Amino acid sequence: MAIQAHESNEPEVYFQYEDIDQQQDTYLIGMWAFLAQELLFFGAIFFIYFLYRINYLHDFAQLSGHLNWQLGGLNTAILLASSYFVARAVHRGQTGEMKKQVNWLWATVACAVGFLVIKFFEYKDKIGSGLFPNEHFAQHYHYEANPEVARLFYSLYFVMTGLHGIHVLVGIIIFVVLIRLIKKRSSLITDYIPTELCGLYWHFVDLVWIFLYPLFYLIPAP
Amino acid sequence: MSENEKGHSHHITPVSKLNWTFFYLGCLMFLTIASARFEVFEFLNALGPWGTNSIAMAIAVAKATFVVLTFMGLRGASRMSKYMAAIGVFAFALLGMAMFDYSYRQNEPVAGWEYKGTTSMQRNNDRNRADDRNGSWSRPPGVVKKEEDGGH
Numbered sequence: 001m002a003i004q005a006h007e008s009n010e011p012e013v014y015f016q017y018e019d020i021d022q023q024q025d026t027y028l029i030g031m032w033a034f035l036a037q038e039l040l041f042f043g044a045i046f047f048i049y050f051l052y053r054i055n056y057l058h059d060f061a062q063l064s065g066h067l068n069w070q071l072g073g074l075n076t077a078i079l080l081a082s083s084y085f086v087a088r089a090v091h092r093g094q095t096g097e098m099k100k101q102v103n104w105l106w107a108t109v110a111c112a113v114g115f116l117v118i119k120f121f122e123y124k125d126k127i128g129s130g131l132f133p134n135e136h137f138a139q140h141y142h143y144e145a146n147p148e149v150a151r152l153f154y155s156l157y158f159v160m161t162g163l164h165g166i167h168v169l170v171g172i173i174i175f176v177v178l179i180r181l182i183k184k185r186s187s188l189i190t191d192y193i194p195t196e197l198c199g200l201y202w203h204f205v206d207l208v209w210i211f212l213y214p215l216f217y218l219i220p221a222p
Numbered sequence: 223m224s225e226n227e228k229g230h231s232h233h234i235t236p237v238s239k240l241n242w243t244f245f246y247l248g249c250l251m252f253l254t255i256a257s258a259r260f261e262v263f264e265f266l267n268a269l270g271p272w273g274t275n276s277i278a279m280a281i282a283v284a285k286a287t288f289v290v291l292t293f294m295g296l297r298g299a300s301r302m303s304k305y306m307a308a309i310g311v312f313a314f315a316l317l318g319m320a321m322f323d324y325s326y327r328q329n330e331p332v333a334g335w336e337y338k339g340t341t342s343m344q345r346n347n348d349r350n351r352a353d354d355r356n357g358s359w360s361r362p363p364g365v366v367k368k369e370e371d372g373g374h
Binding site for chain 2: 039043
């Protein structure tokens, strides 16, 4: 199938590349390298989580019951849908249908905003219940699980979902900028590669949530 | 990879494949929730906490595989991109090995060194275990204590 460039802008092959394929591959390889280091960034925190989860199996299962798994599930569905929308946007970009590509990208942005809104209400609920792990944590704590482990659990919860939330926020900014550049027919956007690169980042954000959801919201009762 | 008349060789994932992947991801999401929260799957509890946790992680890995291979297009990506992804997974596995080493470390008894727990968390954990044996939590002031927690 043909890869059509933006109507007016043929992608330029820079002098260090043999052809456009090699140039585009280089961009994608760079993105995969970035995602590999993102995996290490999140991986370290995931392993900290596993270490404590192994040590406090029962407490973590009890604490997981505090989290709203329905809202978490809704957020999972939203992120999976957004991943699908990005994949469709990349496909439209590959077939040269820029207008439809922008529509799919807007759908992705809408999902990302929806995700953050739900996350905001979740955080509000937890912080309102005194479960933010600060110095006042123990005063409000009235649940079954060990309070020290609860503080640890909520520290991990806020750090991991918070870092993920920051990634979602960055994703929204990236997509809005991308949409503006596409609409302005910027010389930076000559083919589907910028959309594909942003899409790869977004899929990674989705991947992180795929693991965060069962690890925090769906710990089975021991 | 499909070649076209211009000589471009980038892989384009067909829409039908994207649709099916989305459908599979949705099914796996419901399976995750059902296995953890619905009574239909209560027989899984016989596997114990390690079994049920492994199921949840296995489903998450399956979902991640779908996303990486189809949505991220790794299946049709260049060999170098595949190497990059593999390097990421390999480095992640190295982190995991460090974690296992850490989780099995013991405090070595050295002459003149008394064990007090090396971190505040360990100390609290030891204290809570001791309180558990005595039938009382060391709850901070203001914390409501439930009847079944102890009181004997």
